[in-house]
Amino acid sequence: MPTSILSASRRLRRTPFSDGVEATGVKGYTIYNHMLLPTVFRSVEEDYHHLKTAVQVWDVSCERQVEIRGPDAGRLVQMLTPRDLRSMMPGQCYYVPMVDETGGMLNDPVAVKIAEDRFWISIADSDLLYWIKGIVWGMRLDVLVDEPDVSPLAVQGPKAEDLMAAVFGDGIRSIRFFRFGWFEFQGTPLLIARSGYSRQGGFEIYVEGTPVGMPLWNALMEAGSTMDVRAGCPNLIERIEGGLLSYGNDMTRNNTPHECGLGKFCNTMTAIGCVGRDALLRVATEGPIRQIRSLSIAGARVPPCVEAWGVTDTRGKRIGQITSAAWSPDFDTNVAIGMIRMTHWDADTSVLVQTPDGLREAVVREAFFH
Amino acid sequence: MPTSILSASRRLRRTPFSDGVEATGVKGYTIYNHMLLPTVFRSVEEDYHHLKTAVQVWDVSCERQVEIRGPDAGRLVQMLTPRDLRSMMPGQCYYVPMVDETGGMLNDPVAVKIAEDRFWISIADSDLLYWIKGIVWGMRLDVLVDEPDVSPLAVQGPKAEDLMAAVFGDGIRSIRFFRFGWFEFQGTPLLIARSGYSRQGGFEIYVEGTPVGMPLWNALMEAGSTMDVRAGCPNLIERIEGGLLSYGNDMTRNNTPHECGLGKFCNTMTAIGCVGRDALLRVATEGPIRQIRSLSIAGARVPPCVEAWGVTDTRGKRIGQITSAAWSPDFDTNVAIGMIRMTHWDADTSVLVQTPDGLREAVVREAFFH
Numbered sequence: 001m002p003t004s005i006l007s008a009s010r011r012l013r014r015t016p017f018s019d020g021v022e023a024t025g026v027k028g029y030t031i032y033n034h035m036l037l038p039t040v041f042r043s044v045e046e047d048y049h050h051l052k053t054a055v056q057v058w059d060v061s062c063e064r065q066v067e068i069r070g071p072d073a074g075r076l077v078q079m080l081t082p083r084d085l086r087s088m089m090p091g092q093c094y095y096v097p098m099v100d101e102t103g104g105m106l107n108d109p110v111a112v113k114i115a116e117d118r119f120w121i122s123i124a125d126s127d128l129l130y131w132i133k134g135i136v137w138g139m140r141l142d143v144l145v146d147e148p149d150v151s152p153l154a155v156q157g158p159k160a161e162d163l164m165a166a167v168f169g170d171g172i173r174s175i176r177f178f179r180f181g182w183f184e185f186q187g188t189p190l191l192i193a194r195s196g197y198s199r200q201g202g203f204e205i206y207v208e209g210t211p212v213g214m215p216l217w218n219a220l221m222e223a224g225s226t227m228d229v230r231a232g233c234p235n236l237i238e239r240i241e242g243g244l245l246s247y248g249n250d251m252t253r254n255n256t257p258h259e260c261g262l263g264k265f266c267n268t269m270t271a272i273g274c275v276g277r278d279a280l281l282r283v284a285t286e287g288p289i290r291q292i293r294s295l296s297i298a299g300a301r302v303p304p305c306v307e308a309w310g311v312t313d314t315r316g317k318r319i320g321q322i323t324s325a326a327w328s329p330d331f332d333t334n335v336a337i338g339m340i341r342m343t344h345w346d347a348d349t350s351v352l353v354q355t356p357d358g359l360r361e362a363v364v365r366e367a368f369f370h
Numbered sequence: 371m372p373t374s375i376l377s378a379s380r381r382l383r384r385t386p387f388s389d390g391v392e393a394t395g396v397k398g399y400t401i402y403n404h405m406l407l408p409t410v411f412r413s414v415e416e417d418y419h420h421l422k423t424a425v426q427v428w429d430v431s432c433e434r435q436v437e438i439r440g441p442d443a444g445r446l447v448q449m450l451t452p453r454d455l456r457s458m459m460p461g462q463c464y465y466v467p468m469v470d471e472t473g474g475m476l477n478d479p480v481a482v483k484i485a486e487d488r489f490w491i492s493i494a495d496s497d498l499l500y501w502i503k504g505i506v507w508g509m510r511l512d513v514l515v516d517e518p519d520v521s522p523l524a525v526q527g528p529k530a531e532d533l534m535a536a537v538f539g540d541g542i543r544s545i546r547f548f549r550f551g552w553f554e555f556q557g558t559p560l561l562i563a564r565s566g567y568s569r570q571g572g573f574e575i576y577v578e579g580t581p582v583g584m585p586l587w588n589a590l591m592e593a594g595s596t597m598d599v600r601a602g603c604p605n606l607i608e609r610i611e612g613g614l615l616s617y618g619n620d621m622t623r624n625n626t627p628h629e630c631g632l633g634k635f636c637n638t639m640t641a642i643g644c645v646g647r648d649a650l651l652r653v654a655t656e657g658p659i660r661q662i663r664s665l666s667i668a669g670a671r672v673p674p675c676v677e678a679w680g681v682t683d684t685r686g687k688r689i690g691q692i693t694s695a696a697w698s699p700d701f702d703t704n705v706a707i708g709m710i711r712m713t714h715w716d717a718d719t720s721v722l723v724q725t726p727d728g729l730r731e732a733v734v735r736e737a738f739f740h
Contacts, residue, residue: 003371004375004376004378004396004398004399005374005397005398005399005410005538006374006375006376006398006399006400006401007398007399007409007410008374008674009400009616009618009675009676009694010618010619010675010676010677010693010694011400011495011616011617011618011619012400012401012676012679014676027375028372028374028375028377029374029375029377029378029400030376030377030379030381030382030401031376031382031400034495034496034618039377040375040377065687067665100503100507101503101507106500125381125404126404126497126500127496127497127500127501128500129500130496130497130498130499131497131500131501131503131504132500132504133470133501133504134500134501134502134503134504134505134506134507134508135504135505135507135508136472136504136508136731137470137504137505137508137645138504138505138507138509139504139508139509157688189739190696196568217696226454246379247381248380248381248404249380249381275507304378304379305379305380305386306378306380306382306384307710308380319409320582323380324379324380325698336645344379356675359415
């Protein structure tokens with residue numbers, strides 16, 4: 001696909017931070033949960049180097065929330081995922097694969113447990129609200145399910161903690177990974193978690209309502225002026241290096257969590273009530289026959305991966321597909337994520353990738369990031 | 371929002387016709403059901419004049435289908451909509467507002483009844499599949515629900531029937547509005563309906579599978595060479611003139627069908643089993659307090675409507691909002707769609723619109739298109 005223009009409309013929702021994003025010179029967008037998500041500011045590579053050395057503020061409002069509240073909330077959330085949630089306490093965030101009755105992935109959100117009877121499900125790109133509302137109506141559960149006016153703002157990068165401390169105070173430093181606390185900004189309490197879609201560390205601020213959006217954006221930019229803070233966004237190269245999956249790119253409804261390498265987040269035996277439990281029990285025991293892998297693709301920079309690229313063995317037999325790929329300056333090779341059959345998924349296995357530019361040699365890798 | 375670049379990825383799905391769309395010089399896209407939808411070829415105005423005088427082929431693959439099949443199919447579809455479906459026969463298409471338990475719009479698809487126990491729901495921009503799957507699981511209904519590999523291709527414009535007849539034979543001329551038949555193309559049976567998202571007349575071809583996509587596209591282009599056929603797409607100006615609503619733009623989950631002017635598609639008393647029936651009974655009887663209206667906005671060309679614009683009375687009191695707007699060459703004014711309170715929704719009422727360029731005078735209209 002050549003460079004394309006995105007036609008704006010109300011249906012592609014703006015965010016509380018869009019004015020800031022535009023003022024900072026955003027160069028590209030994608031659409032995620034019917035909302036604008038920036039993809040590039042200076043260049044994907046320049047953004048990448050900066051993310052790894054400094055600190056960025058990301059408009060990830062598109063990580064919409066599904067609020068689940070009421071007496072059946074806990075039971076309902078357990079129905080949605082094969083991860084056993086009995087040990088989850090208020091104040092914790094859990095990465096929870098969500099599956100349908102066949103065990104197919106519907107979303108891979110982070111569940112935020114605000115209280116025993118109240119959760120925010122911070123979703124990837126699909127209308128998970130609809131699935132949950134359907135179940136609730138079909139089973140007449142006693143819960144409220146809605147999309148609240150909450151827009152996450154991420155602060156990511158090695159200097160993220162210093163920047164956050166400058167705005168919210170040193171208390172922020174004691175938040176542990178995938179935990180959250182409440183902090184005030186100009187009188188507004190904000191839920192802040194140590195989390196985010198990069199391997200560089202950082203936080204996600206769950207911003208309720210629009211009015212506090214730009215003041216918070218501006219406060220972070222001002223407080224970070226000595227830390228080389230910039231507007232940023234999830235970075236294609238960094239997230240592939242880090243093995244961070246993207247729902248819709250690297251996994252779809254056709255895949256089980258086990259295929260996606262998310263078996264460690266599944267406790268299928270004990271996740272009693274999970275919609276997909278029966279369907280997943282066998283794959284949970286025996287393992288999948290194909291699975292997500294990191295790969296390096298030889299040769300010069302690959303073109304953008306806009307469709308799955310076939311992966312074959314050296315004799316041409318199809319054994320998988322590549323779904324994300326980018327040139328990595330730090331690893332000096334093309335890094336990629338794909339789904340590979342078990343016959344070829346061991347590290348260091350040589351395979352071939354059918355890129356739009358022609359056949360390339362590739363090697364299955366352990367994760368690039370450790 | 372300035373002109374923005376759309377970053378391609380597998381998550382923003384290509385279609386069976388994307389190669390043809392690109393070869394024809396598409397200039398802009400939007401994203402709809404996680405898929406590419408062209409928005410401009412030459413210019414929105416040039417495309418508009420052409421659509422009204424000739425014939426266009428539209429890649430509307432993003433009108434994804436939800437297939438519902440099995441013994442409970444009919445009961446399930448009736449649960450989804452306040453339109454009474456008892457009279458619907460195989461071979462018919464019905465425009466069916468779909469609502470949640472509060473009567474809020476979840477989608478406004480066209481239901482295609484293939485057989486007594488088999489429907490395709492041709493959806494607007496939301497993951498209706500998830501809502502339906504949730505209900506089916508919650509109620510343990512005996513149906514299959516899935517997204518089949520079906521990509522609609524629309525042929526729209528005054529010469530649409532001639533072009534279709536050239537490719538599929540004169541039998542196509544006898545298809546009545548919102549009815550469908552089966553026609554062969556190179557040995558593949560295709561469901562073809564007289565329908566489409568314009569007021570210029572035409573057809574939608576439900577293309578199953580990818581291999582037949584480009585041969586069909588090319589056959590239409592070739593057969594239409596003497597009819598000035600062009601690649602096209604739903605046209606912003608034409609659809610606003612025609613009062614064709616866009617889910618996500620002109621209506622959301624916050625609106626009832628009655629507010630959207632879709633009361634004529636609701637038979638709330640007799641749509642027994644509809645999820646939203648109880649919530650809608652009162653509004654069905656009393657009518658809504660705000661409703662979709664066409665408006666003309668005075669002055670020069672308005673900027674793109676990327677956020678709802680406030681509508682006030684002449685003393686500044688808010689009485690509604692504009693959600694779609696464009697300059698109409700044929701009506702020589704800005705045409706718009708908005709939601710207006712009953713105090714001001716009568717035709718010829720003068721109101722004010724808060725555009726990004728400043729306050730404009732506007733007038734509530736009967737539909738532009740008759």
